[in-house]
Amino acid sequence: MTTDPIWQPLVEELARRQRAGRKAEFWLRDDDAVDPTPALDRLLDLTGEFAVPVTLAVIPAETDEKLVVRLGTAPHATVAIHGWAHRNHAPEDQKKQELGAHRPRKVVLDDLAGGLSHITGLHGARAVPMLVPPWNRIDAAVVSDLGSIGFAALSVYGPPKPASLAVINSNVDIMDWHGTRGCRDHGLLVQAIIAHLQHAFDDEPVGLLTHHLVHDESAWLFLERLFAVTARTEPCAWRPIRTLIGRSARRGK
Numbered sequence: 001m002t003t004d005p006i007w008q009p010l011v012e013e014l015a016r017r018q019r020a021g022r023k024a025e026f027w028l029r030d031d032d033a034v035d036p037t038p039a040l041d042r043l044l045d046l047t048g049e050f051a052v053p054v055t056l057a058v059i060p061a062e063t064d065e066k067l068v069v070r071l072g073t074a075p076h077a078t079v080a081i082h083g084w085a086h087r088n089h090a091p092e093d094q095k096k097q098e099l100g101a102h103r104p105r106k107v108v109l110d111d112l113a114g115g116l117s118h119i120t121g122l123h124g125a126r127a128v129p130m131l132v133p134p135w136n137r138i139d140a141a142v143v144s145d146l147g148s149i150g151f152a153a154l155s156v157y158g159p160p161k162p163a164s165l166a167v168i169n170s171n172v173d174i175m176d177w178h179g180t181r182g183c184r185d186h187g188l189l190v191q192a193i194i195a196h197l198q199h200a201f202d203d204e205p206v207g208l209l210t211h212h213l214v215h216d217e218s219a220w221l222f223l224e225r226l227f228a229v230t231a232r233t234e235p236c237a238w239r240p241i242r243t244l245i246g247r248s249a250r251r252g253k
Contacts (some may be wrong), residue, residue, distance in 0.1 A: 004225070006186050006187045006190060007190060007225060007229055009190060009191070009194055010190050010193060010194055010229060011229060011233070013194045013197060013198070014229075014230075014233040014235060014236060015233075017197070017235050018233065018234055018235045022203075022235060023203070023235050023236075023237055024197055024206070024230075024233070024235050024236045024237070025203065025205035025206065025236075025237050025238075025239055026205055026206045026207075026208060026230065026236065026237070026238045026239070027053070027055070027168070027205050027206075027207055027208070027238065027239045027240075027241060027244060028047065028052055028053065028054045028055065028207075028208050028210065028238065029054075029055045029057060029080075029132065029155060029170050029207060029208070029209055029210070029241075030043060030054055030055070030056050030057065030209075030210045030211065030212050031057040031082060031132065031209065031210075031211050032057065032059065032082065032086070032211055032212075032213055033056040033057065033058045033059070033063070033067065033079075033082075033212070034058065034059050034062040034063045034067065035062075035063065035066055035067055036066055036067060036069075036070035037212075037213065039212045039213050039215065040070070040212055040213075041070075042212070042220065043210070043212040044070075044071075044074045044076075044077060046220070046223060046224060046227070047076060047077075047227075048074060048076055049227075050227035050228070050230075050231050050238075051076065051231075051238070052076070052227055052238045053076050053077075053078070053238055053239065053240040053241070054076060054077050054078075055077075055078050055079075055080050055128065055130075055155075055241045056071075056077055056078070056079050056080065057080045057081070057082035057132035057155075058079050058080065058081070058082055058119060059082045059083065059084075059085065059086045059134075060081060060082070060083075060084055060085075060114070060115035060116075060118045060119050061084050061085035061086075061115070061118075062085065062086075063119075063122070064122070065122065067122075068122050068123060071123070071126060077126070078126055078127070078128050078240065078241055078242070079119055079123045079126050079127045079128065080119075080127075080128050080130040080131070080132050080155065080241070081112070081115045081116050081119050081127075081129075081130065081131050081132065081151075082132045082133075082134060083098045083099060083111075083112070083115065083131075083132070083133055083134040084098065084111035084112060084114065084115045085098070085111075086098060086134040087134075088135075089102040089103055090102055095135070095137065096134075096135045096137070097134075097135060097137045097138075097139075098133065098134045098135070098137075099112070099133045099134070099137065099138040099139060099142050100137065100138070100139045101139045101141070105139075105141060105142060105145070108139075108142055109142065109145055109149055112131065112142075112146070112149060112151070113149040113150065116129060116131075116149065116150050116151065128152075128153070128241055128242060128245070129150055129151050129152045129153065130151065130152065130153035130154065130155055130166075130168070130241065130245065131146060131151050131153070131154050131155070132155045132156075133154075133156060136156040136157040136158075136170075137156070138154070138156065143163055143164070143165075144163075144164055146164075146165055147164055147165050151165060152165060152166060152245060152249070153165055153166040153167070153168055153241075153245045153248070154166070154167050154168075155167070155168050155169055155170060155207075156169055156170075157169060157170050157171065157173065157209065158171060159171070160204070166244075166245045166248035166249050167248070168207070168241065168244045168245060168248060169204075169207055170207035170208065170209035171196055171204075171206065171207045171209075172189065172192050172193055172196060172206055172207065172208050172209065173209040174189060174208065174209065174210055174219055174222055174223070175209075175210075175211055175214065175215075175219065181214070182216040182218055182219065183215070183216055183218035183219035183221075183222055186218070186221075186222050186225075189222060193206055193226075205239060205244065208226075210223065
C-alpha cells in the first residue's frame with residue numbers, strides 16, 4: 001500500500017468502505033478525441049494497463065476512420081458523442097455553448113442526430129448513444145428531445161439533474177482550467193474524490209474527467225497513481241459506461 005502522504009487519506013477512506021462492506025465506484029470520461037495521437041496512445045496504454053474502462057467523447061464533425069483503426073486494439077474504450085463540431089454559438093459576453101438556445105432547436109437536434117449517426121456508423125458496437133455537450137452546457141429544451149433522436153444518456157459535469165433519459169455525470173475534473181491550465185494539485189484532487197465518496201447521493205460513482213490532448217506530466221502522474229491505488233483495493237471498481245446507463249435506466253432516472 002502506498003506510503004505517499006498525499007494519497008494516504010484516500011487509502012484510509014477506501015479501507016473504511018471495505019470494512020463497512022461498501023463499494024467505491026469510479027468511471028472515466030475523456031473529452032475531445034478526434035484522431036490518433038501520442039497523447040491518446042498514452043491514455044489508452046495507461047488505462048489498458050490497469051483495466052480501466054474509458055469513455056472517449058469524440059467530436060463527430062472532426063473524426064473519421066483513422067480513430068476507428070486505432071481503437072481496434074483498445075477493447076476497453078467506448079465512444080460517446082461530443083456535440084457536433086465543438087463550435088461556440090453564444091455571443092462573446094456569454095459562456096461558450098454549442099447546444100444552447102442561440103439557434104433554432106431543430107437545427108441543434110439535426111446536428112446531434114447527424115453526430116450520433118456518424119459516430120455509430122464509424123464505430124458500430126463501440127459507440128454508446130450518450131451525449132457529452134461541449135463545455136458541459138446544453139439547453140434544457142434540447143435535453144427533453146434527446147430521446148426522440150436516439151440518445152439514451154447524457155453526461156455533463158456536476159450533480160445530476162432530473163431528465164427524461166439517464167444522466168451519468170463527471171464530477172471530478174483533473175485540470176486547472178482557470179489557473180495553470182495543467183493538472184490540479186494532487187492533494188486537492190484526492191480530497192475531492194474523498195468528498196464525493198462520502199457525500200454522493202445514492203452512491204453515485206466518482207466520474208473522473210480528463211482531456212488527454214492537454215495533459216501535462218502532472219496529470220499523467222495523477223492518473224497513474226490513482227489507478228494504482230484503486231487497483232490494490234478490493235472494494236474499488238471502475239465501471240463501463242454501459243453498466244452505469246443500464247443501472248440508471250432500471251432505476252428510472
